[in-house]
Amino acid sequence: MSLLLNTADRLRKNAQAFPDQAAILEAVPRKRTSEGQLVFNETSFRELDDESEQLAFGFRELGVQPGDKLTLMVPYSARMLKLTFGIVKSGATVVLVDPGMGRTNILNCLEQVNPEGFIGIPIVQVARMLNRRRFCNARFNVTVGKRWFWSGPTYDSVLKRGRESSLKPYATNATDPAAIIFTSGSTGPPKGVLYEHGMFDAQIGMLQEHFQIKPGGIDLAAFPLFGLFNTGLGGTTVIPEMDPTRPADVDPALMVKTIEQLGVTQAFGSPAFWNRVGRYCEEHHLQFPTLRCALSAGAPVPVHVLKRVMKFFTQPEDDIFTPYGATESLPICSIGGREVLNETAQKTSRGAGTCVGKPLDRVQLKIIRLTDEPIANMDEIEELPTGEIGEIIVQAPTTTKEYFHHPEGTKQAKIKEGDIVWHRMGDTGYLDEQGRVWFCGRKAHRVLTESGTLYTIPSESILAEHPQVYRCALVGIGKPGEQVPVLIAEPEEGKFPQSLEGQQQLLRELQEIAAAHELTRSIKHFLLHESLPVDTRHNVKIFREKLVPWAASQLKRS
Incomplete structure (x- = not known):
């Protein structure tokens, strides 16, 4: 029997434990106080939990059934977080695509999913109607914002339905589908990764355990997924004034102002984000006394970026961590900037690869002989000795089991071991004598x-x-x-x-x-x-x- 579990359960618990604490602080673009301070809209944990619950009831009143796929295309915002939790609370599966992957890729990905509905801003609904033959199954279409020339429900009307509903909360199992998240497509067409509720819950638990994250922190989340994670961790998610799809173009002075004004204790950004902010801080000799931890992922963080970020900190235990993982399995490994600069950077400069640290607790990792062919089960692998470069494979409670409606992709990327599924990272690397993983690049590259x-x-x-x-x-x-x-x-x-x-x-x-x-x-x-x-x-x-x-x-x- 599967365990009753929902991705939003941690939000519910946090709303009970500290209802009035700010769950979200969302920057109001280009708005300042008379003293020049940034302006933020605040959503408490109680408000986030209540409104997402009302949205869940509203979706069900519309006729949304458990397992229905709802594509969410709303800019990173408090509403986006409310809608995400509302969809998963309703028992539906939220479909998330990266708006930066391009129109053709987006349409192809969504046609592959064949969603039952689109929850999106007006321009998304226009695109859906122009491509209605490709999305003939989409009947639950909710406009987030001003409705133009079409009919149908809006965010506010769904919320109203939910408030007036007499339905009871829907119970999901840990193995029920929660989300379909598309890969970036950096080494091929984007594929939809099918997440179960238990996988999301395990991700939050592993992040909390490894980084010793405690409720009450203030987290500048420059990437939407970490905004969702942080809500489950009991921290305040700061949505900064920036375009999250263009982190390399972020205004560093604005990020500095955000960190200083709010007393940010933790921050996540891509290496491109930290490169830009780090350069600015180095030029202006800036430090952040409140910042205890920085996180960066998406690609190896260059040593010169780590050096700049390390100058932010004022306490010897403060650090920047670079978790290693993939959309299909996250997190896997992590290493701190201090360890990199003191122990591994010199080896990297001599061609040793990039050290991504040791696997986290509950993560199994192996280096196997490189092959471009499918591997049906673990009996077929050849595990390599320490120091020899091969292909990285992993298994953890967060490891996804399949790509949605992509059997060939699943066949190429997954290895069975009884009821357990291992994921082939598509990365090359090796293990050193200390059990650390060294990343040597994509297998396809x-x-x-x-x-x-x-x-x-x-x-x-x-x-x-x-x-x-x-x-x-x-x-x-x-x-x-x-x-x-x-x-x-x-x-x-x-x-x-x-x-x-x-x-x-x-x-x-x-x-x-x-x-x-x-x-x-x-x-x-x-x-x-x-x-x-x-x-x-x-x-x-x-x-x-x-x-x-x-x-x-x-x-x-x-």
């Missing part, structure tokens, strides 16, 4: 040359040591096994050489660095790029697939 295999992260880290270089991307031109490695460097902001002579000088220096290291000695082709293409979710995962044709055309010209 390894460069297969006639003389052997080059892994992206070790090679790129060596070249990124050049003081003028911000980041690098290694790509392979040609057929696997005969690929020609090309190293593409993006100079630091404002340091791209403007003259041809300056560009050639930088390229010569990169060639000299590569020639001095055994790992990179075989790389003979180097290019400069003003701004490497990156993912829209975190603005840090480099789209190497897009760079391959560009690099090939550049080599032909030369």
